[in-house]
Amino acid sequence: MKLGVIGCGKMGSALVEGAIRSGAVPAAKVSGCDAYPEAAKTFATTTGATFAESISALNADTYLLCTKPNQAEAALGAIPAGEALVISVAAGLSTAWLEARVPAGVRVIRCMPNTPALVGKGAAAYCRGKAATAADAETAKLLLGSVGLAVELPESLMDAVTGLSGSGPAFVYVMIEAMADGGVRAGLPRAEAIKLAAQTVLGAAAMVLETGIHPGALKDQVTSPGGTTIAGIAELEKHGMRSAFIEAVTTAARRSAELGGS
Ligand SMILES: NC(=O)c1ccc[n+]([C@@H]2O[C@H](COP(=O)([O-])OP(=O)(O)OC[C@H]3O[C@@H](n4cnc5c(N)ncnc54)[C@H](OP(=O)(O)O)[C@@H]3O)[C@@H](O)[C@H]2O)c1
Structure with missing residues (x-):
């Protein structure tokens, strides 16, 4: 997996630090960008990942979308077309919404993490978009599981997950x-x-x-x-x-x- 992080804020940094620490992905295979380049530079320094100027400069087959929900549309539109997976942690954005905004060939997974992920004790659920495969679900489990508990559930239960965890x-x-x-x-x-x-x-x-x-x-x-x-x-x-x-x-x-x- 080559992981591209879109949005190196609190959740993006926490997930990547957890994933690198647990050995789920080596730092050499992670690149990150942020609307505020200084944030991505700090992220690269603290995690050992590579700094990227923009989304199109990320070296990735798997993108971790960690912007605020209202910034997601612009970010998704900048992902290059072709085979790739987008794992979104943006609260409330459905797989159908994400799928309508990614370029052709890009599969999506939606996650609902919670704030204790920031200290490695998260409780998260995820669900697959229409084209996402079992291997994609494993990738999501690996990343989310590196900062706590991660369970796959039908998308119809994501509101229940939001209310509970x-x-x-x-x-x-x-x-x-x-x-x-x-x-x-x-x-x-x-x-x-x-x-x-x-x-x-x-x-x-x-x-x-x-x-x-x-x-x-x-x-x-x-x-x-x-x-x-x-x-x-x-x-x-x-x-x-x-x-x-x-x-x-x-x-x-x-x-x-x-x-x-x-
Ligand atoms: N924090 C949590 O515990 C938590 C829990 C559940 C779900 N989530 C979800 O996780 C997502 C991220 O939350 P967060 O707390 O990590 O937010 P955050 O700290 O504000 O991080 C978001 C980062 O994304 C950057 N960004 C915005 N547009 C971008 C673009 N087009 N390209 C690259 N980077 C871009 C932002 O840059 P700027 O600062 O310049 O805007 C910011 O640094 C949210 O959608 C939230 O719903 C978070």
């Missing part, structure tokens, strides 16, 4: 802040309370992913009869915490559809 980090930030507030109320210093709350979320998430045990069973394991944890859970239930999360995800998914997602 796209918007989800913000829901969890609110939860961490609120748990820390509880810690402060119980007497902890703020800085320690935030660290303890965040590490607790990280640890609980790792327990779910690494043990494969259902979260309900993990909850049962730590709620001793008449104990502290069941007292806290009863309070969460009283305040409708489950229903609040269910409504948050489904409302965010609905909003994604309203904004013109899949």
